[in-house]
Amino acid sequence: MxxxxxxxxxxxxxxxxxxxxxxxxxxxxxxxxxxxxxxxxxxxxxxxxxxxxxxxxxxxxxxxxxxxxxxxxxxxxxTCGRVGILIAMAAIIGKCMLESGAAERTVRSMLRFTGIERAPIAFLVSSFFIGVPVFFDTVILLMIPIAKVMTMRIGKNYLLLVLCILAGAAMANSLVPPAPGPLFLIGEMRIPIGLMMVTGTIVGLITIFFGYLFAVWANQKWPIALRDSLDARLEDIKLVAAKDDTHLPSLGVSLLPVLIPLIFICADTYADAMPVAQSTSVKQAAVLGQIFGIVQFFGDKTIALITGGVVALLVLAANKKDSKEGMGAFLQAALMSGGSIxxxxxxxxxxxxxxxxxxxxxxxxxxxxxxxxxxxxxxxxxxxxxxxxxxxxxxxxxxxxxxxxxxxxxxxxxxxxxxxxxxxxxxxxxxxxxxxxxxxxxxxxxxxxxxxxxxxxxxxxxxxxxxxxxxxxxxxxxxxxx
Structure with missing residues (x-):
């Protein structure tokens, strides 16, 4: 036994x-x-x-x-120590982006650029390249709220969008360094990091294409409607979707809650892999050390997500400044959902x-x-x-x-x-x-x-x-x- x-x-x-x-x-x-x-x-x-x-x-x-x-x-x-704060902050970021209209602005801009038919491919490719330096779960936490708003906007293909996000992030996470698993693997097997990055990207892009084909088939066979949830109520998404462009934050401001964590995490990942030249002077080394210290502090995924959460709250506060509603109810719903997860x-x-x-x-x-x-x-x-x-x-x-x-x-x-x-x-x-x-x-x-x-x-x-x-x-x- x-x-x-x-x-x-x-x-x-x-x-x-x-x-x-x-x-x-x-x-x-x-x-x-x-x-x-x-x-x-x-x-x-x-x-x-x-x-x-x-x-x-x-x-x-x-x-x-x-x-x-x-x-x-x-x-x-x-397990909770590894993901608890990340999920809580991601829930806050997602809720704030939905309530402030940041997610809606992001989706409208993406649709203007790609068109409705190519939106799933945009999700697929972007999640793959974001998934190289960023953990799989972090990509999911940041991109799923945008998929929900996209579905509300186009009225279909929720499962397709979700599977596209998952396909790209999953393959990048196991094939392309500096993702943690591949990074350990190349050290253990003495594989050049550049070769693993190139070949991993080639294999990854081929595999996610077949993942996309399956996602299209699954979406047609088992279509799944967008569902109500504490952190993303359909009624709230519909209200934001009906807003005029003038009442939504700008695209740059809308992307800040997602871009700031991504930029810091990516910078930290690549800074760790970048050796300092031997010829660097003492003064230059001191300056680089300070820059690396700041990057490492904010590049920690927990700190990065907290920073993104603070920015998301500021965006929501700016959008709701003329509203009599406080932010407490919004945050309580997000944290209740995050706590269950x-x-x-x-x-x-x-x-x-x-x-x-x-x-x-x-x-x-x-x-x-x-x-x-x-x-x-x-x-x-x-x-x-x-x-x-x-x-x-x-x-x-x-x-x-x-x-x-x-x-x-x-x-x-x-x-x-x-x-x-x-x-x-x-x-x-x-x-x-x-x-x-x-x-x-x-x-x-x-x-x-x-x-x-x-x-x-x-x-x-x-x-x-x-x-x-x-x-x-x-x-x-x-x-x-x-």
């Missing part, structure tokens, strides 16, 4: 059965699943897991001796954390180590199985690159190791479901039900991952780069 694969199967049945079968609230189903998984995991497995993560022996033993409740609460708290994501993080403590990644590595198969499909398979088992694309990238780094560095390959790295990135897209905190961000921000996300978002990522594998295998034969 202590085999990680058996524990995984039981955890999956509890969560899927609870949410889909018994109609339990996701928070309760995930928490119960985490509890059962934690109860079934032996202390020795927990200690070994901690040691494999580089934890000191004493700390690993301490973790193994913690109670089930403590371990669940710790993972819940860690944080609880679900925290429970998802606890469930995923308990699965990781079973040693599932090591178990999967052991199962695949003796397989005599082509290395590129093997890299894809390891990454895909780890992602499906424990929920994190980044953990899948780290695990698979650790297993295959020796082959990439010392093996006599007939192609450049970058193809192994790309295969790992594409494999990490399979299969998003309830043990992934990103899955819950998608569901709750877009107002898709769990069932709708499982039949649209999850298959789309699988299709893009498999298309990526095919492209990589063809590329390794035609352009081995050695």
């Amino acid at each position: 202590t085999d990680p694969l058996l524990i995984l199967l039981i955890g999956v049945l509890i969560v899927m059965g609870g949410i889909i079968g018994l109609k339990l609230h996701p928070f309760l189903a995930l928490l119960f699943g985490a509890f059962v998984v934690a109860m079934m995991t032996p202390a020795a497995a927990i200690e070994q897991y901690a040691l494999s993560k580089g934890t000191a022996p004493a700390a690993a033993l301490q973790l193994a001796n913690k109670s089930v409740g403590e371990r669940i609460a710790t993972e819940f708290g860690n 944080i609880l679900i994501i925290g429970a998802g993080g606890a469930f995923g954390g308990m699965l990781q403590q079973t040693g599932i990644s090591t178990r999967i590595a052991g199962l695949t180590s003796g397989y005599q198969m082509a290395l590129i499909p093997l890299a894809f398979l390891i990454s895909a199985v780890v992602r499906t088992a424990q929920g994190s694309a980044t953990v899948a990238l780290i695990t698979a690159s650790g297993i295959l780094s020796g082959l990439a560095i010392n093996g006599k390959l007939d192609f450049h190791p970058v193809y192994l790295g790309l295969a790992i990135g594409c494999g990490s897209k399979l299969i998003p479901w309830m043990n992934d905190s990103g899955f819950w961000i998608v569901c709750k921000m877009s107002n898709l039900t769990e069932k709708e996300a499982l039949k649209t978002f999850s298959p789309m990522l699988c299709i893009m991952g498999i298309v990526g594998l095919i492209v990589i295998m063809i590329g390794s034969q035609l352009f081995p780069l050695i």
